[in-house]
Amino acid sequence: MAKVIVVTSGKGGVGKTTTSASIATGLALKGHKTAVIDFDVGLRNLDLIMGCERRVVYDFVHVVNEEATLNQALIKDKRTDHLYILPASQTRDKDALNQEGVQRVIDELSKDHDYIICDSPAGIEKGAFMALYFADEALVVTNPEVSSVRDSDRILGILAAKSRRAEQGLEPVKEHLVITRYHAERVASGEMLSVDDIQEILGIPLLGVVPESPAVLNNSNAGTPVIYDETSTAGQAYHDIVARFLGEERPQRFIEAEKKGLLKRLFGS
DSSP states (O other): EEEEEEEEEETTTTTTHHHHHHHHHHHHHHOOOOOOOOOOTTTHHHHHTTTTGGGGSOHEEEEEEESSHHHHOEOOOSSSEEEEOOOOOOSGGGOOOHHHHHHHHHHHHHTTOSSSEEEOSSHHHHHHHHHHHHHHHEEEOOSSSSSHHHHHHHHHHHHHHHSHHHHHOOOEEEEEEEEEOOOOOHHHTSSOOOHHHHHHHOOOOOOEEEEOOOOHHHHHHOOOOOOOTTTTTHHHHHHHHHHHHEEEEEHHHHHHHHOHHHHHHHHOO
């Protein structure tokens, strides 16, 4: 049976889809058969970041409504073995999803996948609820700003109260914290919340910190998950996150501001 992982936050623009694409890719690169589902019905961004938007024929809603089979809608990633994408519909609204249909899709994927990544839309409406309902584990993505952390805290409450595991009295959803768009220098100057601040508010274990990096936007525009860019700090951070998720011990990086030497202090570069 596959492990179902929701990538969630509550707030938009924090990097959920970037994280979903890179985590799914990283798990597949490690040899785990992985499917990533775009729950953001009506917007559909995951296929753009994965570089497969021109290959979409059928989508998640078609499968939920039994208008297409799962095999017809799943897109095999061209770069990585073991990785499959189930895109969202761009023409339906989020009410097109229903719990029975989503469960059927997840159950079918679970038969021959190791991991199912659910890329949640922003907010706490139906699409976001559907993405987290069946989760075994959650990657809670937040930026180091008060509004983002507050919204993530609300999502933690929903995971604890309204997930299938909560309803059935099972072991709670295992929660992991991923901090994105982190800028250590701005944290040091008091402009952003620190890792310790965020952990104190949310109270869940830190899986990793992804620093602010132009590589995220560059790779997204190129249709390539940033985890492939191992020369970038963001790409390295996602490799660390995947390794830690799979149980490997790695020291946290990108948290402390770089100490400038004399020449950098004098010339600012």
